[in-house]
Amino acid sequence: MLQIVKYPDPILESECQEVAFPLSEEDKELIADMIATMDSVQGAGLAANQVGVSKKICVIKMIKKHKRVKTENLVLINPKIIMESAVRCLFPEGCLSLPGKYYYVERPCNIIVQYQDENGKIRKLQANKFLSSQIQHEVDHLYGIFYTSKAREEIK
Numbered sequence: 609m610l611q612i613v614k615y616p617d618p619i620l621e622s623e624c625q626e627v628a629f630p631l632s633e634e635d636k637e638l639i640a641d642m643i644a645t646m647d648s649v650q651g652a653g654l655a656a657n658q659v660g661v662s663k664k665i666c667v668i669k670m671i672k673k674h675k676r677v678k679t680e681n682l683v684l685i686n687p688k689i690i691m692e693s694a695v696r697c698l699f700p701e702g703c704l705s706l707p708g709k710y711y712y713v714e715r716p717c718n719i720i721v722q723y724q725d726e727n728g729k730i731r732k733l734q735a736n737k738f739l740s741s742q743i744q745h746e747v748d749h750l751y752g753i754f755y756t757s758k759a760r761e762e763i764k
């Protein structure tokens with residue numbers, strides 16, 4: 609389990625470095641450890657700079673509801689948001705780097721994120737609702753944007 613960096617640590621407000629392919633063993637280990645850490649604290653997502661590593665890698669817990677609820681780990685490497693809807697939503701969010709606090713954050717409701725998977729393949733994913741807020745929150749981390757800077761109001 610990795611140590612989670614707490615706000616306000618400067619690494620949380622610094623843009624992370626692009627990741628080169630093929631992934632190094634160190635990067636593969638980091639991804640596995642990030643997923644284990646996210647699971648151990650029941651987090652919805654985790655960015656590499658939240659565990660003290662300045663690399664554009666984040667992991668997201670994706671909840672899939674089909675016949676039964678199951679989860680899947682989404683690994684986004686070098687992600688960028690390439691489409692944002694003009695329509696905006698107010699999302700309730702929390703962050704593992706600021707435990708016990710929750711804020712409403714205004715963001716585009718729907719987005720398309722482009723990223724590389726663990727094999728370096730470029731992929732695109734369209735997201736709305738909770739997944740959209742999860743992805744935007746984690747991608748913001750990788751660009752050094754801490755979510756309180758976008759927060760509208762604290763949820764008590």
Ligand SMILES: [Zn+2]
Nearest residue numbers: 702703704705
């Ligand atoms: Zn966060």
